Amino acid sequence: MSVWAVLAAAGSGERLGLDRPKSFAPLGGRPLLAEPLERLEASSWIDAIVVAAPPGWEEPSILLAEEVGAGKVVSCVTGGATRSESVRAAVAEVAPDASVILVHDAARPLLDDAVVERVLKPLAEGFHGAVPGLPLADTVKRARAGEVVETLERADLFAVQTPQAFLADWLRTALGGDVAGATDCAALVEEAGGRVAVVPGDRRLVKVTEPADLELVEALLGREGGGNPV
Ligand code: C5P
Numbered sequence: 001m002s003v004w005a006v007l008a009a010a011g012s013g014e015r016l017g018l019d020r021p022k023s024f025a026p027l028g029g030r031p032l033l034a035e036p037l038e039r040l041e042a043s044s045w046i047d048a049i050v051v052a053a054p055p056g057w058e059e060p061s062i063l064l065a066e067e068v069g070a071g072k073v074v075s076c077v078t079g080g081a082t083r084s085e086s087v088r089a090a091v092a093e094v095a096p097d098a099s100v101i102l103v104h105d106a107a108r109p110l111l112d113d114a115v116v117e118r119v120l121k122p123l124a125e126g127f128h129g130a131v132p133g134l135p136l137a138d139t140v141k142r143a144r145a146g147e148v149v150e151t152l153e154r155a156d157l158f159a160v161q162t163p164q165a166f167l168a169d170w171l172r173t174a175l176g177g178d179v180a181g182a183t184d185c186a187a188l189v190e191e192a193g194g195r196v197a198v199v200p201g202d203r204r205l206v207k208v209t210e211p212a213d214l215e216l217v218e219a220l221l222g223r224e225g226g227g228n229p230v
Contacts, residue, residue, distance in 0.1 A: 002047050003120065004098040004168070005040045005072075009033050009061065009106035010052045010079020010086040015210055021054035023061070023106045025214060028221050032208065033061065034068050035109035035221070041070040045116045046102065048072050050093045052079040052086035084179035084188070091175055094168065101171050103185050104163040110204040110220055111163065118199040119165040128194035129166040131186045132201035133158030158198055160184060161205045170194050 013022025023033040033051075040046050049072045053061035058076050065073040075093040079086035087103055094101055100123055104111060115132050122130040136157045142150040164186050166174075174188035182188050186196045208214050 001099045002095070002097060003045055003100045003102060003165075004094045005043075005046045005049045005102045005104060005163075006087055006090040006094065007033075007036060007040065007049060007051045007104055007106050008079070008083055008086050008090070008162075009036075010054045011083070011107060012054065013107075013208075016208070016214065017211065021057055022208060023054060024057065025208070027109060027208075027214065027218060028225075031060075031064055032109055032214075033106050034064055036104060036106050036111050037065055037070045037073070038068045039109075039111040039113070040104070041068070041072050043111075043113050043116050045113070045120060046072060048074045048095070048098075050074065050090040051076045051106075052090040053077070054079055082180070084175070084182045084185070087185060088175045088179060091172060098168045100165055101168045102163050102165045103171070105207060107208045108162055108205045109208070109217055110202075110206070110224070112202055112204065115202050115205065116163055116165075119163055122197035122199065123165055123167060125197075126195065127197040128170040129164065129186050129189045129196040131164045131184070131196060131198055132161045132205070133198040134161070134201040134203065135159075159201070160186065160198070161201045161207070166194075 009023040011022050024031040040049050053076050055078050062076050077089045119130040140152045141148045174192040
């Protein structure tokens, strides 16, 4: 089984308010992108990596991959206008004989190999995709024009993260259609009729969106470095 990782790193990260894309925001004294690159490189599950870089940041992304010794990076493509378009551009560079594609957001730097293992397992059990999910602490309601329409059954709901794993053919087919509006790849595979498993997520896979998220990830990273369990 050959597993390729696609790292979606092409977001602008406007909400961070920096002069550079989110993937190059400082984290632990180096660009954020270094962290997920290094972790995918170190994963025994991953054979090759394709990076979707922010337009104009392809060269710095390649240099960074070299700097952290990420020799599994075989290609760095220019990202698209949306996450799905960036993933589509990167998937086009995946070898035709790859059997599994793992899609990960660079904005979730603290990737643990145990999560990679968890999302790969269902693919050997009849599922076409698998996502890590966290149970919700809050009650979720559907509302329209300021009025509650429905209270959803909390036990059925999950906050879904990346990495997400897919049988390569299913992801390719799913990305072949209209990807506008999809906030994750699993939604596209579900729409194409695929069965997607949900496995336990990881609270350290915080998505960096606001400056406070960057501080949180920095603190979690510091604790990892100090050897204290988070
Ligand atoms: O913008 P958001 O935080 O939702 O993006 C999630 C992930 O998708 C990030 O890692 C970001 O770099 C990536 N992305 C991308 N191309 C875009 C927009 C987002 O690769 N056009």
